[in-house]
Amino acid sequence: MFNTRRMAVIAVFVALATVLNIVERSVLVPGLPPGVKPGLANVMTLLSILTLGFRDAFFIVAVRCFMGALIAGNPVSFLFSFTGGVFSTLVMVVMWRYFNKVVSIVKISMVGAVCHNLGQLFIAALLVRSWQVYVFLPVLMLSAVITGYIVGVLTRQLYLSLNQRNLRWTD
């Protein structure tokens, strides 16, 4: 199962996701509400679901969160990105596997982004022990729909252009 080609592709995906994660963390736009991020690393998550399958996608998300926490983060930010990442990946995997015929890649990305924020607010609510943190939901959801759309379009174009090249992802 873990042949060389597959391992190399996973390594490239993890590296790209980690770099995107660090880049978007360092580009903070002042004036934006708290917690609003572009979520560019989601491009790699979604692309790995489309090309490699759900097992590798979960693996890539977990390793990316771990790498991000090692390089620029701390235990709490790991908890946040891990919960959000795993929950949104789960939802996107289900959508791609079972609703592929009726839902486009862009919509999968948008729903995934919203789920990412839901997962993060869930952890925040657990930590602070108060469901009132969900007052941040409207703003976060609005931003998730916008960034999810951008990420979705990016991923779709990447996927289509990679498909035209007839790449073999695994042996």
Place this chain on the structure above:
Amino acid sequence: MRAGEPVKKLDCYLTIVLLALILVSLAALYLLQGRPAGENLTVEIYKNGRLYRSMLLAENSAGEIKISDSEGHYNLVELKEGKVRIKEADCPNQVCVSTGWLSKPGQISVCAPNKLKVIVIGPSEWTDRVDTITY
């Protein structure tokens, strides 16, 4: 279509659902926080889910409270001119600091890493509570 992906069946319904969710949550937020600032606001600071301190948010109240915990982390809460904010914190993401000033009932500022919550409570909730104690 520019891209080679056809329009799928559920797409437009999903768009509607997402937009409806945003509108509903915005409306709920407006109902929760849209009331005028009003008098007799109370600030409550919760640490680890327990009430740490509660005080009146008066026009002339001013001051700073430092909430530290056993692990050495801290948040600095500032009161000024009927507003309250988390001025400083040693948490990594600084979400609580960038939330800014709170002055309306229902507004909250949260520091998840330090498990701290600051919330402004309106006069109605406050009098409700007094009534339950009195009667």
